[in-house]
Amino acid sequence: MRHAYTVETVRKAEHTLMTRVPPGTLMQRAAAGLAAACADLLGRTGRRRGIYGSRVVALVGSGDNGGDTLYATARLARRGAGATAVLLAPEKTHPGGLAAFRRAGGRTVTPADAPPLIARADLVLDGIVGIGGKGGLRPEAAGLARAAYEARVAVVAVDLPSGVDASTGEVHGDAVRADATITFGTYKPCQLIDPAAEHTGALRLIDIGLGPYLPDPELEALQHADVAALLPTPVGESDKYRRGVVGVVAGSERYPGAAVLAVGGALRGGAGAVRYVGPAADAVIARYPETLVSAGPPSKAGRVQAWVVGPGLGDDARGRQAVAEVLASDVPVLVDADGLRLADRRAIRERTAPTVLTPHAGEAAALLEAAREDVETARLAHVRRLAEEFAATVLLKGSTTLVAEQGHPVRVNPTGTAWLSTAGSGDVLSGLTGSLLAAGLTARDAASVGAYLHGLAGRYADVPFGSHELAERIPEVWHSVHPEQGA
Ligand SMILES: NC(=O)C1=CN([C@@H]2O[C@H](COP(=O)(O)OP(=O)(O)OC[C@H]3O[C@@H](n4cnc5c(N)ncnc54)[C@H](OP(=O)(O)O)[C@@H]3O)[C@@H](O)[C@H]2O)[C@@H](O)CC1
Numbered sequence: 001m002r003h004a005y006t007v008e009t010v011r012k013a014e015h016t017l018m019t020r021v022p023p024g025t026l027m028q029r030a031a032a033g034l035a036a037a038c039a040d041l042l043g044r045t046g047r048r049r050g051i052y053g054s055r056v057v058a059l060v061g062s063g064d065n066g067g068d069t070l071y072a073t074a075r076l077a078r079r080g081a082g083a084t085a086v087l088l089a090p091e092k093t094h095p096g097g098l099a100a101f102r103r104a105g106g107r108t109v110t111p112a113d114a115p116p117l118i119a120r121a122d123l124v125l126d127g128i129v130g131i132g133g134k135g136g137l138r139p140e141a142a143g144l145a146r147a148a149y150e151a152r153v154a155v156v157a158v159d160l161p162s163g164v165d166a167s168t169g170e171v172h173g174d175a176v177r178a179d180a181t182i183t184f185g186t187y188k189p190c191q192l193i194d195p196a197a198e199h200t201g202a203l204r205l206i207d208i209g210l211g212p213y214l215p216d217p218e219l220e221a222l223q224h225a226d227v228a229a230l231l232p233t234p235v236g237e238s239d240k241y242r243r244g245v246v247g248v249v250a251g252s253e254r255y256p257g258a259a260v261l262a263v264g265g266a267l268r269g270g271a272g273a274v275r276y277v278g279p280a281a282d283a284v285i286a287r288y289p290e291t292l293v294s295a296g297p298p299s300k301a302g303r304v305q306a307w308v309v310g311p312g313l314g315d316d317a318r319g320r321q322a323v324a325e326v327l328a329s330d331v332p333v334l335v336d337a338d339g340l341r342l343a344d345r346r347a348i349r350e351r352t353a354p355t356v357l358t359p360h361a362g363e364a365a366a367l368l369e370a371a372r373e374d375v376e377t378a379r380l381a382h383v384r385r386l387a388e389e390f391a392a393t394v395l396l397k398g399s400t401t402l403v404a405e406q407g408h409p410v411r412v413n414p415t416g417t418a419w420l421s422t423a424g425s426g427d428v429l430s431g432l433t434g435s436l437l438a439a440g441l442t443a444r445d446a447a448s449v450g451a452y453l454h455g456l457a458g459r460y461a462d463v464p465f466g467s468h469e470l471a472e473r474i475p476e477v478w479h480s481v482h483p484e485q486g487a
């Protein structure tokens, strides 16, 4: 599991740790890790395939982020790199870092003289601001970031790409675009949540001894081992009912395909059986003959361990009634797509069994009466608000999928690809996640494991793919996560 913390928490932990180690220790740990990571990178990608003779340009701001950068660049200079520091605030530059840099033979220049040096560099270190940054980059710093981007030089962000909001992943104004980010002590939300995560590049954590001083995480991201431990596995005495039956209420005369896609996802999520309820039974059976189908209302369909309601449901009276019946049940319910529009807000809030809502940004905006772009630019705040207002587990889809439930750290999905933004891919996700719910995972685990597997399926599928491909890829994905199971 990867954990991330906001600036406030990082500062508190650092404060405690700093009282227990000699002054300057943490910065030296950070700089040593940073220099080693840059050395690796220069070895692999620099024009000279190594540190000696390489050209390193450090962009140095007024705080400790600039200090880390100067100490690290001094280390590279001592190993033969030609090092230049662009000082954005010469009179406020970290004095110890600057002295070390000069002793190592580094030279300093003004921002005005920097662009040609940046264009010829093998590596640019972004030490403009770290966790002390406020708002987007100031114009002078923004110009340097642009010069590096336009010259296609490799950029390593020190702690985080300067200009992004460390605690929320929001980006207000100009920010550095890094190829790699070397972060210290713990991950920060900006490295995991878009739009800031898009600026981060490859991410590496340097241990500076902060771990014991950090509280419960504010954000977490599952990794393969976490997902493997959560995947449902049939045991000796399992039968289809014990493995869980998932009911799928989806599709309409107009959108039969949504039913097929949701059922396809559900068949791959580990439940023992899939029960389909709705008017698209013929299409479902034609593709997946193992589905149990019924044409009547959900309340007459027989027992299930979890319901999925909404994909392609349309918005007529039948759909509305089906959503109400499902919400009135005493088993976990996942509400997606049209279901989100048809569901009565109070009925969701008053449920005692778990409820998972899976809106994309547009649906989330409608639920919160907010603007879509506000949801997209401040995903963390909005997913938390939804979880609170609806007293539900909320999976907010999009470029970064987030799962929020009150009283728990928000989960960030680390898998996925923009190729998933194709019609019907959300239907597969809802079926898959509902199946995990029926198999007995908690709402939060089902949502985060569903998003994880779905995201990997998108990465495994040959592009460009149609959404039906995603369900077919799940066994392969399952196997990659849990090598003793799956394809
Ligand atoms: N604490 C620790 O134990 C450890 C911390 N470590 C390191 O310290 C970093 C945090 O250092 P920090 O607190 O000095 O803040 P930092 O991010 O360098 O920036 C501060 C200055 O930047 C300026 N500025 C602000 N916004 C700006 C903008 N938009 N555009 C341009 N400039 C802007 C503003 O200056 P102003 O001009 O307003 O006076 C402000 O004072 C952390 O990320 C990590 O790298 C490691 O060594 C490990 C141990």
Ligand SMILES: Nc1ncnc2c1ncn2[C@@H]1O[C@H](COP(=O)(O)OP(=O)(O)O)[C@@H](O)[C@H]1O
Residues within 6 Å of the ligand: 337, 360, 396, 397, 398, 399, 400, 401, 416, 417, 418, 419, 420, 421, 422, 423, 424, 425, 426, 427, 428, 429, 454
């Ligand atoms: N830019 C993106 N990067 C990664 N994943 C994305 C992106 N855009 C959308 N997705 C994913 O694609 C799926 C789309 O779901 P949804 O919006 O419900 O589409 P549909 O309604 O057509 O099924 C979601 O899983 C979402 O997280």
Ligand SMILES: [K+]
Residues within 6 Å of the ligand: 065, 126, 127, 128, 129, 130, 157, 158, 159, 160, 161, 162
């Ligand atoms: K930085």
